[in-house]
Amino acid sequence: MAETLLRVENLTKTFGGLAAVKDLSFEVKKGLITALIGPNGSGKTTTFNMISGHLKPSSGAIYFEKIRIDKLPPFKIARLGIARTFQNLEIFGHLSVIENVLLAIQNRRPVKFWEIVTRAPSFFKKEKEAQNIAFSYLKPLGLENWALSPAQSLPFGLQRYLEIARALALEPKMLLLDEAASGLDASEKELLLKIISNLKKQGVTILLVEHDMNMVMEIADEVIVLDQGQKIAQGTPREIQRHPDVIAVYLGEG
Incomplete structure (x- = not known):
């Protein structure tokens, strides 16, 4: 069984009276590709921002290689081996x-x-x-x-x-990809899939936030589904596709 690289425990982030993330717990296994999915506003990017140190949790804890990182600044987290991209491009x-x-x-x-x-x-x-x-x-x-x-x-x-x-x-030991396929055409997405696959072969653990479900189901080893800041499902792509709570969130109760 793969070793746990990242562990999130009872993570909560509130903004005023709104809980963007609520009591979230999950693990990311070393060497695997894990996808974090959910509707807009479900807390995905907020979770990324807490893992990378750009936001501090209201409560809960984050461990990377058994080192608690939720109180560390972003540059120290990066030096431990976590790198990320951003939903909105952050280049010079x-x-x-x-x-x-x-x-x-x-x-x-x-x-x-x-x-x-x-x-x-x-x-x-x-x-x-x-x-x-x-x-x-x-x-x-x-x-x-x-x-x-x-x-x-x-x-x-x-x-x-x-x-x-x-x-x-x-x-990095772990790469966080936040909507990396956003704005890419079909050929660019195809190259991105190859890049991610090659990174996995090189031993880089990947946690990605992505709206392109075809891409997620093709490349992810495990999928975590959020809705309104809470985890509603976790499993393989095949399990997630058949999960009744996931179907309800994406397609409606009917």
């Missing part, structure tokens, strides 16, 4: 494509201040190594020919891929 548009990825690499492989000031040989060696690593993330996503272009000049689909490349440059 005025920087080049490769500079976006280099920022993430430098977070994991920092250059010492004295190396920069003295322009030491080690600085140029690390700079060259970082560029080579950046290209290794850009190439599988078809971004190598855009490396020197401003990120904002990329077509929308490639901007999505750039955000994934930057997240991967953090060398």
